Amino acid sequence: MSEVTESRRERARQRRGEFPPAPPPLPAPVLDSHTHLDITVAEAGIPGTPPGGDPLATAIEIATAAGVDRLVQVGVDVGSSRWGVAAAQRHPAILATVALHPNEAPTLAAAGTLDEALRAIEALAGHERVRGVGETGLDTFRTGEEGRAAQEASFRAHIAVAKRYGKALVIHDRDAHARVLEILDEEGAPETVVLHCFSGDEAFAAECVRRGYVLSFAGTVTFTSAGDLRAAARVTPPEQLLVETDAPYLTPSPYRGRPNASYLIPLTVRALAEVTGADLDGLCAAISATGERVFGPWRP
Ligand SMILES: [Zn+2]
Numbered sequence: 309m310s311e312v313t314e315s316r317r318e319r320a321r322q323r324r325g326e327f328p329p330a331p332p333p334l335p336a337p338v339l340d341s342h343t344h345l346d347i348t349v350a351e352a353g354i355p356g357t358p359p360g361g362d363p364l365a366t367a368i369e370i371a372t373a374a375g376v377d378r379l380v381q382v383g384v385d386v387g388s389s390r391w392g393v394a395a396a397q398r399h400p401a402i403l404a405t406v407a408l409h410p411n412e413a414p415t416l417a418a419a420g421t422l423d424e425a426l427r428a429i430e431a432l433a434g435h436e437r438v439r440g441v442g443e444t445g446l447d448t449f450r451t452g453e454e455g456r457a458a459q460e461a462s463f464r465a466h467i468a469v470a471k472r473y474g475k476a477l478v479i480h481d482r483d484a485h486a487r488v489l490e491i492l493d494e495e496g497a498p499e500t501v502v503l504h505c506f507s508g509d510e511a512f513a514a515e516c517v518r519r520g521y522v523l524s525f526a527g528t529v530t531f532t533s534a535g536d537l538r539a540a541a542r543v544t545p546p547e548q549l550l551v552e553t554d555a556p557y558l559t560p561s562p563y564r565g566r567p568n569a570s571y572l573i574p575l576t577v578r579a580l581a582e583v584t585g586a587d588l589d590g591l592c593a594a595i596s597a598t599g600e601r602v603f604g605p606w607r608p
């Protein structure tokens with residue numbers, strides 16, 4: 309690692325704070341359905357990695373000790389998608405998804421490289437360790453009116469790729485619930501649809517459940533202000549419920565603002581058990597089974 313990288317990491321660490329302590333482990337193994345290990349390694353590093361060691365091996369070890377023994381590494385551009393495929397080939401605990409993020413698509417379109425990038429994503433989608441196409445979708449919070457057309461075109465192209473290769477569609481939906489459903493209807497939804505970092509209310513959750521979609525809850529469900537999300541979790545049956553970190557972002561309470569990682573999933577799973585009244589062992593088993601159904605088996 310270069311000195312420049314090291315000092316950049318140090319600054320990032322000071323800005324974001326240290327990783328929180330490990331919570332008590334879960335009674336049965338679950339998965340993290342959505343993480344960005346590449347960004348975590350680049351921004352915060354993985355503490356405990358021996359000199360010259362593989363930070364991913366350390367991240368997996370720490371997560372497994374907390375009861376999180378399988379991870380889904382999510383791509384946001386061509387580079388991170390390729391990175392995820394390589395990581396999933398190297399580590400049996402990792403599966404990959406590949407995509408151009410909805411906030412990335414307008415930038416690529418402006419540079420005239422969106423079609424080329426979409427072809428690169430499609431070329432990766434057939435890989436055996438790639439089990440999802442995403443994160444794709446709509447984000448009207450960070451993308452303005454001028455980027456809307458490129459964002460929607462990219463979303464439609466990803467839907468087609470997911471269907472062509474029979475992979476789960478992993479949707480990023482920020483402030484665009486109704487339009488996401490409209491586009492899925494227009495294109496025809498793939499067999500498996502996951503709404504990552506579910507952010508709707510009870511009514512939107514009920515509609516997604518009715519359609520057979522899978523709702524993945526992040527650390528946001530633990531936030532004091534997230535009454536709507538907890539209501540959404542209550543109407544989501546366990547066979548349509550997943551749990552994720554979106555690490556290094558969205559760290560659950562009481563560690564908001566500090567970096568997130570898969571070993572913190574127990575905080576979110578325990579909150580979901582409390583909210584839904586499910587027993588913790590049963591909820592872990594259900595999440596695990598849903599993950600294997602959505603993404604396929606991690607190990608042959
Ligand atoms: Zn997202």
Ligand SMILES: [Zn+2]
Binds near residue numbers: 342344382443554
């Ligand atoms: Zn994400």
